Amino acid sequence: MALIIGIDVGGTHADGVLLDGEKILVKNKVQVDQDNLSDSIIALLKTLLPDSPADLARIHLSTTLCTNAIVNETFDKVGMFIQAGPGMNPNFLDCGEHVCFLNGAIDHRGHIIKSPDQSTIDDAAVTFKDKGIESIGVVTKFSHRNNSHEQDTHDRLADSFPHISMGHRISGLPNFPRRVYSTWLNAALKSRFMFFKEAMENGLQQLKINCPCYILKADGGTIPFTAASDTPCESVHSGPSASVMGCLALQKNIHDAVLLDIGGTTTDIAIFADGSPLLEPYGVTIKERPTLIRALNTKSIGLGGDSAVSYTDKDFSIGPQKEGPPLALGGNVPTPTDAMIVLKTLQIGDGAKAEQAMLQLIPDQTPEKTAVQLLQAFANRINQVVEQMIEEVFSRPVYTVAALLNLKRINPKEIILVGGPAKAIQQILADTLQLPCSVPEHYEVANAIGSGRTRPTLQATLYADTSDGTLSIPETGYRGTVRSYFDMSDAEARLTEVITTMAAEFGMEKIPEIDFLERQEMNTVRGFSSSGKIISLKAQIRPGLEQL
Amino acid sequence: MSHFMPTAPNPTGLVLFPAFDWCISPTHPEREERLLYTKDQLIEEGLEDVENISFFNPEIAQHKDIDRVHICVPSSQKLLTESHLISAGGAIRAARAVMDKQVKKAFAVVRPPGHHAMQTVFGDRGFCIVNIEAIMVEYIRRHYGVRKVAIVDTDCHHGDGTQDIFYNDPDTLFISLHQDGRTLYPGTGFIHEAGGPSAPGYTINLPLPPATSEEGFDMAMERVIMPLLDDFQPEIIINSAGQDNHYTDPITNMNFTAQGYARLNRLLNPDICVLEGGYSIEGALPYTNLGIILAMAGLDTSNVKEPDYDPRNFIQSADMNSHIATVCDQALELYKQRDRLKKDLAGEKVVKTSKRIFYDTTGFDVEEERSYHTCPHCPGFTEVTASGLNNYVHAFTIPFNSCKKCRDRAKDLYRTTDPRGFGSVVLQDRVADTYEVKKNKN
Numbered sequence: 010m011a012l013i014i015g016i017d018v019g020g021t022h023a024d025g026v027l028l029d030g031e032k033i034l035v036k037n038k039v040q041v042d043q044d045n046l047s048d049s050i051i052a053l054l055k056t057l058l059p060d061s062p063a064d065l066a067r068i069h070l071s072t073t074l075c076t077n078a079i080v081n082e083t084f085d086k087v088g089m090f091i092q093a094g095p096g097m098n099p100n101f102l103d104c105g106e107h108v109c110f111l112n113g114a115i116d117h118r119g120h121i122i123k124s125p126d127q128s129t130i131d132d133a134a135v136t137f138k139d140k141g142i143e144s145i146g147v148v149t150k151f152s153h154r155n156n157s158h159e160q161d162t163h164d165r166l167a168d169s170f171p172h173i174s175m176g177h178r179i180s181g182l183p184n185f186p187r188r189v190y191s192t193w194l195n196a197a198l199k200s201r202f203m204f205f206k207e208a209m210e211n212g213l214q215q216l217k218i219n220c221p222c223y224i225l226k227a228d229g230g231t232i233p234f235t236a237a238s239d240t241p242c243e244s245v246h247s248g249p250s251a252s253v254m255g256c257l258a259l260q261k262n263i264h265d266a267v268l269l270d271i272g273g274t275t276t277d278i279a280i281f282a283d284g285s286p287l288l289e290p291y292g293v294t295i296k297e298r299p300t301l302i303r304a305l306n307t308k309s310i311g312l313g314g315d316s317a318v319s320y321t322d323k324d325f326s327i328g329p330q331k332e333g334p335p336l337a338l339g340g341n342v343p344t345p346t347d348a349m350i351v352l353k354t355l356q357i358g359d360g361a362k363a364e365q366a367m368l369q370l371i372p373d374q375t376p377e378k379t380a381v382q383l384l385q386a387f388a389n390r391i392n393q394v395v396e397q398m399i400e401e402v403f404s405r406p407v408y409t410v411a412a413l414l415n416l417k418r419i420n421p422k423e424i425i426l427v428g429g430p431a432k433a434i435q436q437i438l439a440d441t442l443q444l445p446c447s448v449p450e451h452y453e454v455a456n457a458i459g460s461g462r463t464r465p466t467l468q469a470t471l472y473a474d475t476s477d478g479t480l481s482i483p484e485t486g487y488r489g490t491v492r493s494y495f496d497m498s499d500a501e502a503r504l505t506e507v508i509t510t511m512a513a514e515f516g517m518e519k520i521p522e523i524d525f526l527e528r529q530e531m532n533t534v535r536g537f538s539s540s541g542k543i544i545s546l547k548a549q550i551r552p553g554l555e556q557l
Numbered sequence: 558m559s560h561f562m563p564t565a566p567n568p569t570g571l572v573l574f575p576a577f578d579w580c581i582s583p584t585h586p587e588r589e590e591r592l593l594y595t596k597d598q599l600i601e602e603g604l605e606d607v608e609n610i611s612f613f614n615p616e617i618a619q620h621k622d623i624d625r626v627h628i629c630v631p632s633s634q635k636l637l638t639e640s641h642l643i644s645a646g647g648a649i650r651a652a653r654a655v656m657d658k659q660v661k662k663a664f665a666v667v668r669p670p671g672h673h674a675m676q677t678v679f680g681d682r683g684f685c686i687v688n689i690e691a692i693m694v695e696y697i698r699r700h701y702g703v704r705k706v707a708i709v710d711t712d713c714h715h716g717d718g719t720q721d722i723f724y725n726d727p728d729t730l731f732i733s734l735h736q737d738g739r740t741l742y743p744g745t746g747f748i749h750e751a752g753g754p755s756a757p758g759y760t761i762n763l764p765l766p767p768a769t770s771e772e773g774f775d776m777a778m779e780r781v782i783m784p785l786l787d788d789f790q791p792e793i794i795i796n797s798a799g800q801d802n803h804y805t806d807p808i809t810n811m812n813f814t815a816q817g818y819a820r821l822n823r824l825l826n827p828d829i830c831v832l833e834g835g836y837s838i839e840g841a842l843p844y845t846n847l848g849i850i851l852a853m854a855g856l857d858t859s860n861v862k863e864p865d866y867d868p869r870n871f872i873q874s875a876d877m878n879s880h881i882a883t884v885c886d887q888a889l890e891l892y893k894q895r896d897r898l899k900k901d902l903a904g905e906k907v908v909k910t911s912k913r914i915f916y917d918t919t920g921f922d923v924e925e926e927r928s929y930h931t932c933p934h935c936p937g938f939t940e941v942t943a944s945g946l947n948n949y950v951h952a953f954t955i956p957f958n959s960c961k962k963c964r965d966r967a968k969d970l971y972r973t974t975d976p977r978g979f980g981s982v983v984l985q986d987r988v989a990d991t992y993e994v995k996k997n998k999n
Contacts, residue, residue: 095864096602096847098857101563114864117597117843122864151601186562186603291605297559299606406605406612408596409578410640413614529577531593534584543593 011066013555014057015461016050017225017251018072023049024457027057030557031258034059036454043077047208055216062218070234071225071251071460074205075198075244079296084197085144088137088170090162091189092125092149102186104193107142109133111149111162118474118543119154119481130162134169146196148176150185153483154472160486172199179240180301181470181483181547184291191292191300195242202241206234221516223465227293227304229254229286229552230466233515242302246293248456249307250552253279253286255459256425258554259449267395267421267442270455271428273315274331278394279307280402282419285551290405303468305552306402310394314346314430318383320370325386337363343370345387346430348380354433384434388441395421395442427452464555465515469507469548471500476533476541482507497530497544504548512550519556524549565609566855570654570663572647573599574615579640579669581918586808586836587669587684595666598843599850610854613654615647615667618692622649624992625699626691626722628941628952628983629678632994633687636678641686644669648693648831655793655828656701662853664798664830665689666846672710672797672833673743675721677925677943677950681918683714683743690797690831691722694729697793698957699990704728707791709782709825710735711818712799712833713809715746719797720760725753725929725936728958730761730789734777736802736811737764742917748887751898754908754929755936758895761785761888766880767810770871771817773881774802778824780885785892786825796827800835800845804870805863808836812871815841819848819858827853840865906931914945921946930967935960938967949980957987964988971995 012034016025018041027035039053050070059065078084088107093099094114102108111125137145145166149158156177163173174196176188213222223231225247232243252270257263263281270277280287286305293304311329319326319342327345334340337350337358343366349355350363367376370383403418424446426435431448439446451458473480473491480491485507505523512520526547533540575592582588604610622645623633630636647667654663671690673683680686690708697703708723710716710733723729738746752760763777786794800806802813822830830849835842840863848861902908908929913922923945931937939954951974953967964986971984971993982995 093860095844095862095866096598096860097563097851098860101561103561116839116864117594117601118839183597183601184603184606185601186606190561298561299603404612404614406573406614408573408575410576410643411578413574413617413643414639416614531577531590532583532588533590534588537584539584543590 012059012064013066013461014054014068015457015459016053016068016070017248017456017460018046018050019248019456020073023053024454025053025057026454026457026461027059028458028461033451033454033458036457043073046072046074047205047212050209051212051216058216062216065218065220067220068218068222069225069231069460069463070222071247071456072244073248075202075241076246076248078198078201079245083201085200086140086142087193087196088133088142088145089193090130090133090145090147092158093185094122094150096150102189104146104189107137107140113158115149115151115155115158117151117154118477119151119472119479121155121157125158125162127165130165134166138169143170144172144174144196144199145170146174146192148185148189148192152177152188153181153183153470154481156481156483156486156488172196174199177483178486179242180292180303181468182291182301184301187291187299187301190298191242191302194295194298194300195240198241202244203238206238209234225250225460225463226466227302228288228466229305229463230550231463232465236515242300245295245302246304249277249279249309250305250463251456251459252277252427253305253307253459254463254552254554255455255457256427256449257286258458258462259451259455260425260447263425265419265421266423266425267444268425269391269427269438271426271430271434272313273429274311274313274328275309276312276391277307277309278391278398279305280398280419280421285553287402303466306398308394308398312387312390314349315344317342318344318370325383327387327390335363336366343367345383348383349430349433351376351380352384355430384437385441388434388437391438392441423447425449427455462554464521464553465512465517465550466552467508467511467515467550469504469511471504471544471546473500473544474541475544493541495544496542497528497546500544500546501525504546508548508550521550521553524551559608562603562606562608563856565607567662567853568609568611568660569850569854570611570613570651570660571604571850572613572615572651572663572665572667574643574647574667576640576643576668581669581681581684591668591836591838592666592842594839595842595846598847602847604850607854607856611654611660613650615643616650618642618645618649621992622692622696623687624985625695625987625990626676627674627678627687628676628950628985630943630948630950636680636686641669643667644671645687645689645692648689649696651829651831652693652697656697662828664850664853666832668832670799670833672712672716672719672799673714674718675914676954677923677941677952679923679943679945679948680916680921682914682916684834684918685718688718688722690719690795693829693831694795695957695987703792704958705789705791706793706795707732707786707789708795708797709827710797710799710833711802711821712797713801713806713811714742714799714834715762716797717743717745720746720750724760725755725939726956726958727756727759727936730759730785730791732761732763732782732785734763734765734774734782736769736809737766740767741809748884748891751891754902754905754931757898757902758892761892763884763888765811765884766877768812769802769877769881770812770873771814771820772873772878774813774817774821776878776881777885778821781888783824784889793829794825794827796822796825796830797833798830798849799833800842801837803835803837803841803845805837805840806835814866814871815844815848815861815863816858816866818845819852819861822849822852823858903933930963932960932963935963938963940970947979949977950983951977951980952983952985954985955988959988
């Protein structure tokens with residue numbers, strides 16, 4: 010038997026399931042103490058364990074650890090080394106007080122224009138050490154094309170600092186400010202994550218569990234706990250991933266769909282195209298910092314069952330804030346939940362108080378009518394945001410004639426609805442979005458199931474310049490030479506090898522299909538003859554469920 | 558709004574469309590690779606995340622948008638590929654973003670370029686088939702009721718196509734500053750080319766000597782271009798933003814810089830920029846394009862410098878300065894005299910000109926004769942006959958600002974003119990927004 014435990018830690022509760030394939034053997038929920046996450050998780054784990062711990066194949070964990078650190082700004086002090094080269098004035102980059110800007114530059118082709126002064130690095134290292142800094146971030150512009158300035162700086166500092174994060178290892182994508190913020194964040198989360206990892210490992214040892222443990226990422230994939238200690242930033246924002254992957258597990262045959270996770274204060278929206286959840290083009294934005302941390306394209310709006318409602322100028326205003334529980338459940342302000350109670354789609358609370366809530370909003374019409382109008386406004390708002398998301402995906406820039414001529418708008422065929430009020434507003438959402446709307450079974454533990462059933466995701470990017478004879482694969486830190494006849498099929502073969510190796514390190518037994526994206530092959534011409542080729546290619550294992 | 562990324566004081570739109578799958582020929586300067594490094598630089602800079610900078614995909618222009626401006630022989634359907642419609646559509650998208658107030662300014666970084674394409678089009682000349690700025694201008698006139706437009710062509714080559722299209726339009730002030738036509742393609746753009754009989758002084762050419770640098774461009778901007786714009790009071794300023802004045806450009810001989818381009822655009826303060834030429838694809842375009850975008854957006858450009866930039870390389874000689882000063886004085890004088898020039902020409906009802914247009918990309922000539930039918934009340938209408946490549950066209954163009962009488966006369970002439978041989982007769986009516994073609998039946 011290969012059993013899997015899936016755990017999703019939320020703001021107040023942690024949900025867990027013990028899965029045997031698609032079957033839920035045990036499910037449970039505990040209160041979470043955000044300051045002692047590992048204790049809460051271990052306590053929940055104890056209740057989920059199978060009779061024989063040896064049957065347990067893996068533990069999958071979606072945790073709020075890093076998200077909390079970000080919300081509470083409990084970061085490590087980070088010393089940043091940044092080389093910006095020519096371009097925008099880099100002064101806007103805000104990475105705290107300890108920043109050392111390096112001179113020198115690497116250009117858009119990965120050519121070294123000038124190396125940074127080593128004395129600047131040494132002087133800053135002394136200052137950073139004096140300040141008790143242990144975690145370092147090193148980022149250069151175009152390090153995804155040539156990592157040597159990042160690598161050299163790393164090597165120079167390696168003996169002095171225990172933790173050094175380099176930009177090119179976090180992502181092979183372009184976008185220098187995002188690389189800076191991702192690297193800073195990664196460095197800032199380091200000791201907190203290590204502390205958590207140690208506590209978890211001790212706890213697991215006490216429970217005599219020695220199966221591998223995986224952490225859920227923001228991109229609908231997992232990463233082994235051990236690998237995550239190099240890139241703790243990957244564990245942020247995993248909540249939406251758990252929910253999206255849970256829906257994928259619970260609802261069969263999803264193709265093009267809208268996923269709505271409606272909670273008490275927020276609604277999370279995700280979009281599926283061809284059976285896969287859409288990803289952000291670059292990465293997630295965390296507390297206003299744009300990053301290259303790969304993430305699902307989800308949108309969270311301040312609109313939920315318990316959102317505060319007011320009515321002015323013949324218009325409902327719903328959320329974004331929540332002011333206590335619904336009136337029918339002892340609160341003071343009308344909420345959409347009160348409307349659901351009035352319409353009897355939700356059988357909880359005090360019906361009379363719910364009617365009062367509606368009368369409080371519009372005194373001169375029946376509570377039923379107000380309730381219908383309120384939920385209609387609720388559904389309209391969701392519809393509006395869904396359309397906006399689809400438009401944003403449609404408007405993503407393309408760079409070739411063929412791509413522009415082939416642009417197609419996503420056309421969802423169904424809505425999948427999870428979260429507390431799901432069943433109560435299923436009908437009105439179906440009518441408003443004019444799509445069939447289903448609420449999958451076991452949706453109350455969708456996130457824990459999502460966490461448990463998710464497989465690892467991987468990504469690697471390749472950039473080869475045959476006129477220079479160079480090849481870079483930033484995610485692995487590889488930079489080497491390449492022959493003049495290197496072509497796109499060689500690039501595919503090379504990335505397949507890289508992904509296969511990574512997958513084995515990640516404990517994947519079967520390698521899922523590898524997607525090749527953003528294929529670009531360009532002749533370089535100097536004078537009037539061809540001098541070589543620039544080939545770039547991205548390979549990924551897209552978010553998906555572990556095959557049973 | 559986040560303080561982690563800069564906020565552009567001027568909301569700016571960017572249509573970045575490098576057309577990585579289109580070229581004139583694989584080793585031609587206008588090839589797939591041309592905007593590769595520019596795109597790489599702009600994306601790596603994180604412009605997509607700068608607050609108030611928005612990216613737009615181009616739209617695909619319709620043949621109707623082309624036919625509003627050009628007389629294509631045999632037809633716009635036969636001459637244009639999708640790439641040309643997208644490039645023109647990119648310029649239109651940039652203009653729409655501004656006119657619809659989605660942004661305050663916009664830059665179409667698109668290819669292929671357009672400023673050598675004249676009103677009649679038989680093929681590709683100077684890497685251009687259709688004039689994307691002109692198509693954009695007539696589009697916004699048609700759809701947004703804009704009248705007065707200024708086009709400042711800062712490409713190193715004379716914007717002969719744009720000049721040709723707006724030559725007789727007093728509502729378009731066309732200023733081109735370029736490397737002297739005695740030393741560079743297309744060999745035109747002298748001061749005496751100053752506009753048709755209805756618009757003398759509304760075409761201003763500033764031929765600059767080879768090796769002109771930042772000082773020379775500053776002088777032209779401060780002494781001529783800015784005062785003329787202040788006087789003309791256009792509703793819209795467009796920069797035909799070629800970037801081949803750069804010191805590293807392989808097919809020109811100027812000495813301009815990214816810093817210079819940024820300063821020029823900060824001063825000019827254009828509503829819309831449209832990329833034209835620029836063939837130093839690695840050493841110049843990534844920096845000049847970035848400099849122009851940041852200047853338009855009102856952001857700091859002080860760090861946008863070529864890796865080998867050294868201010869000492871850009872000092873001009875006293876001789877060169879005085880030569881440029883003379884050019885500036887002549888241009889200013891011309892503009893000041895524009896009303897007198899118009900009076901001198903007032904007696905003539907029909908002003909005839911002729912020229913031979915060389916299409917360099919495939920190599921053939923077109924003979925063109927043009928009659929400006931003048932009018933005391935409006936710019937009149939234009940009659941063109943052109944022949945080349947065994948084709949012949951006889952066309953009448955009614956400009957957007959013509960009076961009813963001229964319009965009726967042009968339509969009468971169209972009706973009574975018979976097509977010759979395989980040729981066609983065209984009526985291009987920008988007032989009614991129609992394009993009619995007559996051909997012999999067989």
